[in-house]
Amino acid sequence: MPTRRRFEARARVGYAILTLLLTAGMAFSVRRFSSMTDAQLAWIRAEEREITLVERLRWNCALTVANGRGYLISGDEVLLQFSEEARARFDESVRALRGQALSPTALQRVEEVEQAARDFLRVREALFEVRRQSPSEDAGPLARRIDAELVPLRRALDASLTRLVEHKEGAMRQHYDRARADLDRLEVRMYTLLGALVLAGLGVAWYFTRLLGGSYDQAREAREAARKAVAVRDELMGIVAHDLRNPLGAITLKAALLRRTSDAEKVRHHAESIEHVAQRMAHLIGTMLDVTTMEAGQFTVTPAPCAVDELLRETLDVFGPLAESRQIRFEQRVEEPDLVVHGERERVLQVLSNLLGNALKFTPQGGRVTLTVDREGAMARFTVTDTGPGIPGEHLESIFRRFWRDDVPGKRSTGLGLYIARGIIDAHGGRIWAESEVGRGARFCFTLPLAGPAGREAPAGEIGAPSHPA
Structure with missing residues (x-):
């Protein structure tokens, strides 16, 4: 039977281990979830920035086309200036987009946008040059050239921008699917960890229940043995006390008789002493009998x-x-x-x-x-x-x-x-x-x-x- 200190030490160690496992599992789950969340937020911010840059490309492309078309038709220098500013912003957005961490497919889509933009700007510059050389010429033929040469290139540029946006949207959908799968796997791991901890807790509880059960059985057996020992002791005390009463009574009577009949003072003195001792012993025996009957509930x-x-x-x-x-x-x-x-x-x-x-x-x-x-x-x-x-x-x-x-x-x-x-x-x-x-x-x-x-x-x-x- 383990001592109380050993049992308490085992209980503390067992529950400490269980607490550490639970704490470690919770810490791992929280850290894993936090890292996944941070990674997803970083990716979403990057994707949002890339889509914003693409939309800026689309918008600046539209401004370049609109202002350029207006300049070619009207010859207004202000519209030319607006078109050049839009082109500068377009080039800046392309450079910013190239500075992002792009996948090979996204990089290919950006290159397609750049190529379409170069073709568009090359034709636009050629038309601008014609307009500068003949400022008073009729704008009709120039407008027909715009519709025939520049508008298709603008549509190609829009198509390349659309493909880039669609690629980004598809990438985001794939990322969301991967994130959902990662969360599902994390959920499975957390439930697995929780199940393992529950099993560990049940194991610890079962172990200490067995120890407590064994201790209880041994304590009950010890109490029963003690009860039987006390009963045997009380019975023995009663038997001994009862059996001693008769010889003590005889000793008391003989001492009293010797004290009364003896002529020698010394003999009478010793007889009186023996009588007192016997009476004291008789009193102790009576006390033992009283205690025994009281303990047995029979007094x-x-x-x-x-x-x-x-x-x-x-x-x-x-x-x-x-x-x-x-x-x-x-x-x-x-x-x-x-x-x-x-x-x-x-x-x-x-x-x-x-x-x-x-x-x-x-x-x-x-x-x-x-x-x-x-x-x-x-x-x-x-x-x-x-x-x-x-x-x-x-x-x-x-x-x-x-x-x-x-x-x-x-x-x-x-x-x-x-x-x-x-x-x-x-x-x-x-x-x-x-x-x-x-x-x-x-x-x-x-x-x-x-x-x-x-x-x-x-x-x-x-x-x-x-x-x-x-």
Whole structure:
């Protein structure tokens, strides 16, 4: 199974390659399209200039013929000047046209235009010379020569210009066809590239889907194995704890018997020590059993009406001397007398013992621990307040988790007391929480349903607790 870093590295590389391919494909398409467009625009500008020059040739040719004909008929020098200017523009347009990058066919058409123009101008000059030599001669014969000699040459020149224009138009049509074909090929390439990128994306997605699927299967198998291991562990803990109770009970009884019957002080002292150790082990075994049943969702309580005054009296008997020995002031306060809760007596005392034991453990000498009980609707609220160092706010939710421990020097615990307390209170249908500020002590609260006339009577029998996640 690949590690998370290797998987993330592969994913980044795969998607980076896919992004680069997509970027390269788009850049190639844009560049190719741009170059094709620039080439077509340049060609169209060149063709437009050539056609403009051809039209200028046609126009200047027409002006030369018209002005020349007028001069030959009328002898007006102004018309002669206009004709010469038109011829000069005609020659300039021919030179400009020859300066273009022409195809062999276009060059041949230009040469045909030049040849027709030379023939036309040669005849025109001959007629002009006749007109200069005989300015007063009748224009009739000259007009007949114009119609017979010059007009056919002008038609030939027009025909050559028309062929040049038609050639240019045909070339443009061919160019447009080639451009359309190039665009079609580019479109096919772009769609091919897009298809390749889609296939590459599907391949990358398939690859990482397989990796994710494999990781998911392995994670599921690992969770299942862990669940089975936890179940086996809890079962083993339950079996071991249950089987240890009998020998520990025997050890406790024999130690108590030895302590009571022995005459030697040293023997009694050791017997008492053995009895305390056995009781401590029995308490730890009970804790293990509670945790196991809570984890399995099988923890239950058997609630019954229980007087709050009796609970407080018993806690005072147990923790009063302990508080006095540590020079801590232990106070109890009941806001409303004769309250009765619906709970399992020993389990409620277990919660109180846990909270009061923690409070006395963390309260310094000269401090104060207070246990108060008051009504809160249909519930009774128990509050244990101390003047210890307090609990950081970020830990207030964590302290009820299994095996959570505050690393305080000289204060050792299993980290299960508050976890079990929460399980017990949840099983009773109550709620437990903590409030604290660092340096200002801590306050632990829990609620239990009231019983009898003080509150709504809870149904008799066992109540189950929800299982708590590890």
